[in-house]
Amino acid sequence: MVDAVLSDVVNKAFDYVIVGGGTAGLTLAGTLSEDASISVLVLEAGESNLDDPKVLILGQNAYAIGDPKYDWNYPTIPQHHLDGRCLFWNRGKGLGGSSAINFSNWTIPPAEDFDAFEKLGNPGWNWNDLEKYVHRIEKFQKPTQDQIEKELYTFNTDTRGHTGAIKTTFPVSTSSSLEIPYLQVMNSLDIPFTDGYGGKPCGVFHTTLTMDNETHARSYAANAYYTPNRTRSNLTVLTRAHVAKVIFADNTASEDLVAAGVEFLFGNNTSTRHVVHAKREVILCTGTVISPQILELSGIGRSEVLEAISIETKIELPGVGENLQDHQVTNLNYELDNQVDHETWDRMADPVFAAEQLKLQPNGEGMHCRGIVSMAFLPFSKFNPEESDAFFTQAETNVKKQLASSAYPGLAGQLELQLQVLRNPEVADTEILCFPGRGFYTLLGPPEPGKQHLCVFVFVQHPFSRGSIHCKTNDPFQSPDIDPNVFSNDTDLGILVEQIKFVRKLVEIDPLKSLIIREIEPGPERESNEDIREFIKLTLATAYHACGSCSMLPREKNGVVDPTLKVYGTRNLRIADLSIIPLQPLGHTQSIAYIVGMKAADIILVEKKKSEA
Incomplete structure (x- = not known):
């Protein structure tokens, strides 16, 4: 009807x-x-x-997020381990929900993550069962040969769905002068290029977007x-x-x-x-x-x-x-050499340039057809192999403390599965994402006009911390108390510290190194682990993935x-x-x-x- x-x-x-x-x-x-x-x-x-450009044009979600017509924008309660900061949970409001305002990344977890559902007492919720739905839901649209060669797109058609309703595709182009160097530097550290799908996403790759490659519009629920x-x-x-x-x-x-x-x-x-x-x-x-x-x-x-x-x-x-549980994220920001035009998202701050990009979108050109797609899913042991054993020992200690203070039945089984993944050098446990432009989570004001930036996002992917959501009133129009209890298990904060230290090593390797003038954030004044921890607490945000x-x-x-x-x-x-x-x-x-x-x-x-x- x-x-x-x-x-x-x-x-x-x-x-x-x-x-x-x-x-x-x-x-x-x-x-x-x-x-x-x-x-x-x-x-x-x-x-x-429906038929709203703030929904259909991928880059326009920047204007939908925070707008009460499209976004519930729930506040959390003050977070004890973030010195009382509140976070804001953006959630899609309208038909399609969050698929209407998200960043359109189409990723599939490792097989081990799906198998964990069954191990926790849910027969039929395993990789073999759930992968079938990926193939039923997705309609993967192959890139052209020119795109494959220019953008280093890697894919395996056997791991993708081809008859579903959700259309996925690679961007027509990337900011290749930044994103390809990012892939290449990762690869130089023995991090393999990967398809990213099929239950084995460990490695570095360009992900696909939920976008129709004919209309160049968002494909969503x-x-x-x-x-x-x-x-x-x-x-x-x-x-x-x-x-x-x-x-x-x-x-x-x-x-x-x-x-x-x-x-x-x-x-x-x-x-x-x-x-x-x-x-x-x-x-x-x-x-x-x-x-x-x-x-x-x-x-x-x-x-x-x-x-x-x-x-x-x-x-x-x-x-x-x-x-x-929720994924947590923060970012490092770098200033780039302005002698090279990297076509970063910084330029969208110029209203004339932004208007031009809207005109280009229907033809599959411009910033609105790009997205944020250059990512690495890595095992934790990649970051600091020499000190991994000590980190794992501390993680086990943190779990014991958590269980001692929690009467939550069944939590021990969950945390043991997470410790197994943390220790496993073959299973991806973290995400590092390259973004051509100034990052969203910053202690500074708006970027200076004409400046170009590289941002690298780092994520907690398997958080040990546990929170809660409960009604504070019987009024259905009042949002509940949201308490993600961020960093209540300190291992989550430690994982982000090690990722930031890894990224700092990463950007000292060419071809990335020669493109960067300086680190803006965390900044050279934040060198020690404690300094980095404080920076994370000041900038941390949700990755919008709560469950x-x-x-x-x-x-x-x-x-x-x-x-x-x-x-x-x-x-x-x-x-x-x-x-x-x-x-x-x-x-x-x-x-x-x-x-x-x-x-x-x-x-x-x-x-x-x-x-x-």
Whole structure:
């Protein structure tokens, strides 16, 4: 149904009510509605934002991020280990969710990261199973031979999908005068060029973008899984519908709860609650921040949290909102020799140049067709081999301290898997990303006009720290308290210190060295480990990849959903988004959100078929 209105939904009944029209939600809706015998409703709190240039033109996300039309922009609570700093979590608001405003990187984790899900108690959630979804979701578009030779694009068509709805492609061009030297210097340190996919991303490579190489526009959940299917009579999508809670049918104390529908508010009316009914299931696809909030507002969670916001406890489920993990990032900034034009993103500060780039985009030219694609996924042992053993010993000590202060059941098993990856010289555990331009996380003001910069981002990819998300009020319009508890395990901070020291060695090697005039940040005055640690605390940001707040784990290990994504204690309430991921995987997480959405559809359709047999 095209452009549903409130009367199409209120007091109506649908087989499946999907809360959240983001990356996973629209993938789920588009796949479920292929079965014409079922009815699907999607409720999205944001606007549609379809055909919007701030969404479709990749580089325009810089203007969408922070804009309340496109971005929820959630603040965290002050972070104890960042000297009280608050971080801001940008999350897509509107159809497509964060796939509509992200940086479009398409990466796939190592096989070991997917296999870890199964080791934690989730049969069927392993590399062999989940890789199949990569092939179903992706439509890889090969570069030309000229691009391959000029840009050093490496790929293996066997590791890529070719028939899916999400189009991926290499940029038409890169800022090759910077990004190719970055690849070459990495390679000179025995870091291999790699395809980056197929479960073995360890090495250095140009990643692909979620972009259509014919229109040069963003390929994302809305134009892949909704727009082509919006005329289906069994698919209804209502935007500006803010869900307040799940409604449960009456039951006896010994029975699992049955989700009968949801209450929601519409548009600017924050006082009138509407109801829509679910004949089969309610599925939350509202993401790592909001899925635990809706559970708590619905009476599912830890009783003391619910009592504090005057919500009756329907299911005691202590794992709701716990086990929160997120990738953390900071950057080094370098000033370049201005005698060479590197075509960095610095030039976009000039409004005349920026306007020219918009005109070039439809033809596949200019900055908006480039993206940030030059990355290395490396094992930790690459950074400081001489001191790796001492670092691993300290990491084990930090884990023991963490476990001694935590009553979280099942955490020990997670952290042991992470220690195994940290020690493994064959498995990627970190990310270092090259960006032609001034970095985003800086202690300085805007760059000087006419200056050119190189930025190198460094990431914590498998964080040991654990945080939480909990309601602070029973008002559904108030965002919950987000506490990523950054650096509560000091190993995460130590990993970033070693990466910064490694990058400093990297840029002293030609062909990079001859391009750089000076290091701006952290700066030569910050030389010791302690100085670097303080710089990181001042500049650290989220990488927008949070997961785990409704973890798929056994119930006795603080799980919230089982391997079929059903919420424990319910018969027909599921969660299908990144909140169910129990252990943070390496890389950029949009691909995993698509996988969760499509796998959820398969699980649901199989169960439907069995129930009808």
